[in-house]
Amino acid sequence: MSVVLSAEKLVKTFPGVRALDEATLTVTAGSVHALLGENGAGKSTLIKILTGVYRPDGGQLRLPGPDGELRAVQLGNPQDAQRAGIGVVHQERNLIPAFSVAENICLQHLPRRAGLLDRAALRTEARRCLDLLDLDLDPDLPVSRLSVAQLQLVEIAKALSADSTVLLLDEPTASLTNDEADRLYGIVRRLSERGHATVLVSHKLEEVFAVADTVTVLRDGRSVAEAEPLADHSREEIVDLMVGRAYQQVHLAARTVAADVEPALALDAVATTAGHHDVSLAVRPGEIVGLYGLVGAGRSELAKALLGLDQITAGEVRVHGRPARIRDVGDALHRYRIGYVTENRKEEGLFLDQTVARNTAVTVWRKLARLGLVRDRSERLLVDEYADRLGIRLASPDQHAGQLSGGNQQKVSLAKWLAADCDVLIIDEPTVGIDVRTKAAFHELIAGLAARGMAILLISSDLPEMVTLADRIAVMREFAIVGELDNDHDYDRMSQSVIRFIHDGQGVVA
C-alpha cells in the first residue's frame, strides 16, 4: 500500500521537557492506524505537528505530491495541514453552535458567488460530506440542536470536507455511548475501504483492537513500536510497550501504616451529583491510596465533589472518624485540613500573573494575618522555607509563577497546601508534563509526606507512578469503584490486574 503520511524522527522540545524524541509515524492508504501511548508520551504533540499547530525542532514530515512521490513539507499553520489533506477531529469540540451543520462543515472554505455566500453550493457540498459518512442529517439544522454523537460525526464530516486523505481522530469516543462508538467505528472502516487512512488515538484498548490494523506506540517521546501489524501483539504486550518495563527507580522514604488507626478520610457508599455511585474508600494517616482510572472515569470529579463543588447525595464522608459536611474548599482546608493539588496547574492551581510568594501563601493568609493585615516578612519566611524543602528554584519570591518551569510550577502548587498544614492531601495527576528526573523527585517528595503521617489520595493515570507510590490502588470506571488492590509493587502483576479491572470490571487480587 502507498504511504500517505510519513513523519520521520520528529523532535520537539518545550522548556524542561523533550516532548518528542525522534518519534516516527508512517501511515499507509486505507489503514486504520492506532497511535498509542500514556499521557505525556507525546501523542498530542505529534498530532499538533501533523496538523500544523507546532513546528518540529528536528526531523521531517513527508506527504505524497500530485504524482504520488513523497515530498518533505513544512506545515506552517492548520490551514496548510488541511490543504495537504490532513483532517483532524480534536478531543474538544470545535463547532460553532449557532451555525448550521452545512456552515460548520464548510467553515474553512465557504463557497462564494459574487462575494456572497452561495447557499446552494454550500448545501451540496455539505450533503456530499455527510454522504461519505452515510449520515442522514439536515444540513440546515443549527449545530446547537444536535446530540453529542451527532456533533462528533459532524466534526468528522468537517475534517473530510477538504478532501482529506488522512483523518486524525483524537479520543473520538470519549463522550459516546457504546452503540454510538460502534457506529462511529463502522464509518471509520467504510472510510478505509474507500482508501482514506485514519490515525486513531484512544485510551480504550478494546476499541483499538476492534477497529485498528496497524499500531505505533509512543513512550517518552520515542516510537517503541513503529507501524507494526496490531494482530502480532497481545493486549498485554501493547500495555507493556506503553508503560515500559524499566520504570524509574526512586528511593522512597520507608513507612508503615498502622492498620488499626482511624482513617483520616473515609468515604462510605458515596453518591454525588456529578454521577458517582457507591464509592467507598479509606485513607489512613501515613498511607498513599491510589485512585486509578482512565481519563473521564470520574476521579477528579470525585475530588471536587468531596470539596463541595458538587453535592454528595448519599453515603457518608468521615474525616478522622467524624462525619464531615464540606461546603467548599475553604471549609475543607480550615475545618478539616484537607488540601487538593489540582490536576490542571495552569488553569486551576496557580495564579500565573502573581508572585510565587502570593501563590504559596494564599492558603495561609488567614493564619498569617494580624488584624486582617499580612506582613511581607512572614510571607517571605514561609516561601523561603518551602522553596527550600521542595527544591523550588527561584530567582526571587517576587517572580511571577508563570515564569517558572512546569516542574517548579507544580511544586509551587503543592507548596501552598503544605504551608497550610493539611493532614489529608488529594493530589491529582502530579507529574503530567513533567520530565523524568523531576518526576522521580516528586515521587520521593510524596512518599516523604506520607512517611510523616499525611494521608494521601493520589489520583493518577500513570500506572508506573501508582505502582511506585501507592499502598493500595482503587480502580475507578464510569464514576464507580470497580476494584481495590493491595499494591505488592510487582509492576507486571499490578498492571495486569488493574487493566483487567478497567476493561472487564473484574480483576485478580494480587
Add this chain to the structure above:
Amino acid sequence: MKTETAPEAPAVPPAAEPRPPARALPVWANPRLGLLIVIAVLVVLFSSLTPAFLDPRLTLAPLQADISVYVVVGLAQLAVLSLGHMNMAVGRMAALSTFAMGLAYDRLGVPLLVGLLVGLAVGAGIGALAGLLIAKTGVNSFVVTLALDFGLLGLVTILYTWATGGVSFAVQPSGLSALRFDTFADYCMGEVCGPRIPLVVPIAVAAALGVGLLFRHARLGREILMTGSNTVAAELSGIPTHRRVVAAHALSGLLAALAGFLLAANNGAFSANIGESFLLPSFLAPVLGGTLLAGGAVSVLGTALGATLTQVIYKGLNLLQFSLEELKLYIGLVLLAALSLDRLRAVLAERRAVSSS
C-alpha cells in the same frame, strides 16, 4: 499500634533546569515615573503660557480640591478593576449616596460627619447589591452595573423631586463651607499658618492610603486580587470568591459615595447632578496609572497620578480659555497621546528586558 520515627523530608536532587531570568525592568519603565514627568512638563508649560496657573488661591487650591474628588472617583473604579470587573454605575452610586446625605442633613439635622457616614453606608450597600447580583447570577459586571446605572438615574431624579421639589437640597450643614472654602493657611497657631492646601485633600489622601493598605497588605484585598487573577484557582485555594466579589463592589460603592461627598463639599450643594461627570475619569485615572483592566493588579499611586494628570490638563486648558468643546477635544487628544506613549514605553522596556536576558 506501631510507632515510627518520621524521617525528615527527602532531599530533592537539584534539578538541572536553568534558572529563569529575573525580569528587572529599567527605572524609566515604571509607569508612575512617566506620569510624574508628564505632569511636571505640563505644569511648567501651562505656567509659562499663563502665570495665573500658579496663583495659589485662584488656581492651585481649587485644582487640589478637584484632584481630591477624582482620585477618589478613580479609586472607586480601581476597587472593582482589581477583580477585572467594571462599575458603570459609579456616578449614580455617588448621586444616590449624596441624596441620602442631603436628606439626613435636611430632615434630621445630623452633624456633618454623621450624614457622611449615612451616605457611605448607602454607597456600600448599593455596591454590595451590585456585587451580589454579579456573583450569584454570573452575569458580566459591565451589564449588571450598566443596568443599575440606568435604574438609579431614574430613582435619583424621583427621590430629589419627592424630597426637595427640585434638584438639590437647600441645606448647609455646619462645617460644609469650611470644607469648601478653607485651606490650612486659614488656621494659624500664633505666627505659624498651615500650607495653602484645601481641607478636602487629607480626606482623599486618607482614602488612597487606606485602599493602598487594603490591596497591599490586607488579607481581604489580596484575596480580591487573587480572585481577579484566576477565579477558579482562587476558589480551589479556599478563597470565598463570591464574598470577595461582593466586598470589592461594596468598596467601590463606598468610595463613590465619598467622592460624591467631596464634590458636594466643593460645590457647596447636595444636588442630583453629582456623579454625572464621574464615569470616564473613573477609568482614566487607574488605567493611566497602570492598573490592568484584566484584574489581578492595581496601582493606587498610579491612580492618584492619573487623576492629577487629567485635572492638570483640564485646568490648564481652561485657563488658556479654550471653549468647553475644544476642552473636550484636546483633553481626549492629550489622553490618547499619554496612553500611546505609555504603551510605547512598556513595549520598549519589555524588548530591552528580553534582549538583555
